[in-house]
Amino acid sequence: MNQYPLWKNLLVLAVVLIGGLFALPNLFDQDPSMEISASRDAVIDQTTLARIEQALQQEGLAAKGMAIRNKKLLVRFKSSEDQLRAMDLITVLLGENYTPALTLSPDLPDWLRGVGAEPMYLGLDLRGGIHVLIDVDMEAAIEQAAERYSSDIRTLLREKRVRYVRISRDNDLVNVKFNTADKRDQAAEMIGNEFRSLNLESVDEAEAFFVRVTLSPTEKQEVRKFALQQNITTLRNRVNALGVSEPLIQQQGVRRIVVQLPGAQDPAKLKEILGATATLEYRLADTEHSVEDAVNGRIPPGSNLYYERNGDPVLLKKRVIVTGNQIVDASSGLDQRSGQPAVFVSLDGVGAKRMRRMTNENVGKPMAVVFIENRTTTRMVDGKPVKVKRKVEEVISIANILEPFGRRFQTTGLDTTEEARDLALLLRAGALAAPIEIVEERTIGPSLGQDNIDQGFMSVMIGLALVMVFMAFYYRVFGLVADMALVMNLVLIVSILSMLQATLTLPGIAGIVLTVGMAVDANVLIFQRIREEIANGNSPQASIQAGYEKAFSTIIDANITTLIAATVLFSFGTGPIKGFAVTLAIGILTSMFTAIIGTRAVINLIYGRKRVKALAV
Numbered sequence: 033m034n035q036y037p038l039w040k041n042l043l044v045l046a047v048v049l050i051g052g053l054f055a056l057p058n059l060f061d062q063d064p065s066m067e068i069s070a071s072r073d074a075v076i077d078q079t080t081l082a083r084i085e086q087a088l089q090q091e092g093l094a095a096k097g098m099a100i101r102n103k104k105l106l107v108r109f110k111s112s113e114d115q116l117r118a119m120d121l122i123t124v125l126l127g128e129n130y131t132p133a134l135t136l137s138p139d140l141p142d143w144l145r146g147v148g149a150e151p152m153y154l155g156l157d158l159r160g161g162i163h164v165l166i167d168v169d170m171e172a173a174i175e176q177a178a179e180r181y182s183s184d185i186r187t188l189l190r191e192k193r194v195r196y197v198r199i200s201r202d203n204d205l206v207n208v209k210f211n212t213a214d215k216r217d218q219a220a221e222m223i224g225n226e227f228r229s230l231n232l233e234s235v236d237e238a239e240a241f242f243v244r245v246t247l248s249p250t251e252k253q254e255v256r257k258f259a260l261q262q263n264i265t266t267l268r269n270r271v272n273a274l275g276v277s278e279p280l281i282q283q284q285g286v287r288r289i290v291v292q293l294p295g296a297q298d299p300a301k302l303k304e305i306l307g308a309t310a311t312l313e314y315r316l317a318d319t320e321h322s323v324e325d326a327v328n329g330r331i332p333p334g335s336n337l338y339y340e341r342n343g344d345p346v347l348l349k350k351r352v353i354v355t356g357n358q359i360v361d362a363s364s365g366l367d368q369r370s371g372q373p374a375v376f377v378s379l380d381g382v383g384a385k386r387m388r389r390m391t392n393e394n395v396g397k398p399m400a401v402v403f404i405e406n407r408t409t410t411r412m413v414d415g416k417p418v419k420v421k422r423k424v425e426e427v428i429s430i431a432n433i434l435e436p437f438g439r440r441f442q443t444t445g446l447d448t449t450e451e452a453r454d455l456a457l458l459l460r461a462g463a464l465a466a467p468i469e470i471v472e473e474r475t476i477g478p479s480l481g482q483d484n485i486d487q488g489f490m491s492v493m494i495g496l497a498l499v500m501v502f503m504a505f506y507y508r509v510f511g512l513v514a515d516m517a518l519v520m521n522l523v524l525i526v527s528i529l530s531m532l533q534a535t536l537t538l539p540g541i542a543g544i545v546l547t548v549g550m551a552v553d554a555n556v557l558i559f560q561r562i563r564e565e566i567a568n569g570n571s572p573q574a575s576i577q578a579g580y581e582k583a584f585s586t587i588i589d590a591n592i593t594t595l596i597a598a599t600v601l602f603s604f605g606t607g608p609i610k611g612f613a614v615t616l617a618i619g620i621l622t623s624m625f626t627a628i629i630g631t632r633a634v635i636n637l638i639y640g641r642k643r644v645k646a647l648a649v
Contacts, residue, residue, distance in 0.1 A: 034632075034635070036633055040629070052527070053149060054527040055530060056144065057149045057151040060139050061138070062138050063096055064110075064111060065106055065115065066106070066107045066115060066118060066135070067105070067132070067133045068084075068107065069104045070131075076130075080126075081098055081105060083126075084098070088118060091117070091121055093117060095118075149530070150530060151530055152529040153294075153535040154294070154485070155294070155536060155537030157537055160482075161475075162476075163476070164470055164472070164474075165284070165291075165472035166267070166289040166469065166471070168263055177204075178247065180360065181227065181230065183381040185199060189208075194215060194219050195215060196209060196215070196219065204247055207243075215241070216241035217234070219243055220234055220243045223243065229248055230245050230248060231245070231248050232244070256287070260289070263468060264281060271291065271293065279292065280292040313353075315348040316390065316398075317348055318334075320332075326345065332347075335348060336348055339427065340426065341428060346400060354379060358382060359379060363375070367442065374442045376441075377442070377443065384439035387438055388438030391436040391441075394433055395434070396434075399430070400427050404424070488538060491541070492541065492545055495545050499552055503552055509638065513634045516630075517555065518548065518552060521622050522548065524626065525619050528622070535611065536611070543613070543616040546616060547616060548619075551623035554591070554623065555627050558631070559579070561580075561582050572646065575647065584628065587624065594620055595620050
């Protein structure tokens with residue numbers, strides 16, 4: 033008799049129930065929504081919720097629902113028009129300490145959210161939005177690195193009192209000219225010891241002696257890698273100001289960055305944000321005058337009044353020590369002496385010299401880091417939202433100078449390691465590490481995205497229906513069992529994508545359609561093998577047993593080759609190709625489970641306990 037042990041039947045049942053549960057959220061409608069998050073100086077609470085609710089009522093806008101989840105406020109609306117109107121209203125109402133982001137939110141019941149079930153994300157081609165491909169000028173990044181080394185070499189030679197004629201730069205080549213060979217050789221040894229990542233070459237030309245300095249291939253690779261990573265960090269920091277939920281910013285190749293903003297429909301605004309300028313300044317705090325007097329309007333000459341992010345006023349000297357352009361690197365970590373969170377900063381040669389001189393003269397005094405950015409804010413003028421550009425200057429860190437320092441130093445006095453990471457990010461992301469150029473731009477409207485969803489859904493349904501009709505007609509009862517497995521396979525694909533919170537794209541739908549056609553291949557092999565066993569005179573029960581066992585190796589071989597192809601596509605593909613590979617790979621694995629184990633469980637329930645003379649196959 034063909035029977036599964038109890039544990040295997042329970043396993044199949046558990047997979048079916050869990051798969052159905054996590055696929056269920058995708059059946060609920062997606063409401064146009066707004067997700068409001070607060071900066072570290074503000075909080076989301078019931079007062080915020082009441083303010084927004086009152087403002088919406090005054091404008092005649094009805095929210096479908098409002099709830100606070102994970103320290104964020106989610107407001108759902110009935111239509112996209114209400115969502116966009118509310119966006120302008122809430123942006124002006126809450127000010128800069130809050131960031132509203134447009135998104136889609138499923139109207140799920142609380143019990144479904146309680147088990148952590150969420151729908152899968154929709155990609156740009158299904159939801160609509162903006163796709164931008166950015167090229168990073170790596171040659172400019174290397175030239176900037178060469179310029180920094182040129183400045184560092186000049187500072188080194190002056191400190192060591194080695195006389196040189198001049199230092200010039202030609203692209204990524206730095207030429208240092210000397211009058212004598214002895215001075216040249218002495219300088220070459222110093223430069224080689226100080227900067228081990230540089231390649232040095234001594235050249236003699238017509239009574240002139242040169243040290244030619246170039247970046248090593250390893251150093252160039254590091255410069256390119258750092259420039260790309262810093263630009264990604266900078267762009268991600270800037271894109272957050274657009275108020276887009278789930279933006280995608282990732283590396284493509286060795287010098288390009290992909291920016292995808294689902295739901296965004298304003299390319300001009302995106303270009304403005306991506307090209308925005310931001311920088312940092314280190315200034316000494318003015319401890320000689322009263323901050324209270326400055327707040328009341330009596331600002332002493334030589335100082336300016338600034339504010340920390342928590343709103344506290346700070347009086348700083350006008351003189352700038354170093355700027356963000358002179359920061360080479362910044363990373364977070366722990367102070368070795370105290371174990372407290374710290375940010376480690378590296379400066380170029382000019383910045384290091386100025387920082388060393390200022391800290392020598394001001395040990396024990398506080399020094400502040402000022403973050404400067406050009407922001408675009410929305411204000412209501414005559415009842416209409418108007419975008420206004422303004423310069424924002426805020427103190428992101430202030431700490432005492434414990435001892436003199438120069439090229440590399442650390443900033444302490446931070447509360448948490450998370451705050452240290454945020455500060456390091458701001459220090460790195462104050463400005464772009466290399467110039468960028470937008471080489472491709474696409475805008476996909478929400479109506480086109482909905483058309484893609486409708487057509488993709490229709491293609492899956494038509495493919496599923498045709499395969500099901502064929503299987504039921506050709507294989508009778510066994511065909512109906514295969515149809516059940518096919519439907520379950522589709523449910524499992526959707527549930528796994530939802531559990532992984534994967535993004536479904538149009539090529540992903542193509543992968544699902546392909547999987548629907550391929551999913552019955554295993555059942556066709558099994559059923560044909562059962563037919564052959566019956567034709568050879570074996571009993572029905574023996575034919576079922578032999579059919580599943582003898583077709584197993586063929587099924588495994590066929591699916592492994594397809595799985596290898598999907599793995600290669602995922603490894604070397606980008607964007608949509610990866611989406612296709614993911615759904616194809618998931619579909620292969622689920623189809624093997626449903627075709628081999630799932631259908632066998634159902635066939636066992638139908639025929640396993642009976643003495644049958646014939647099979648409906």
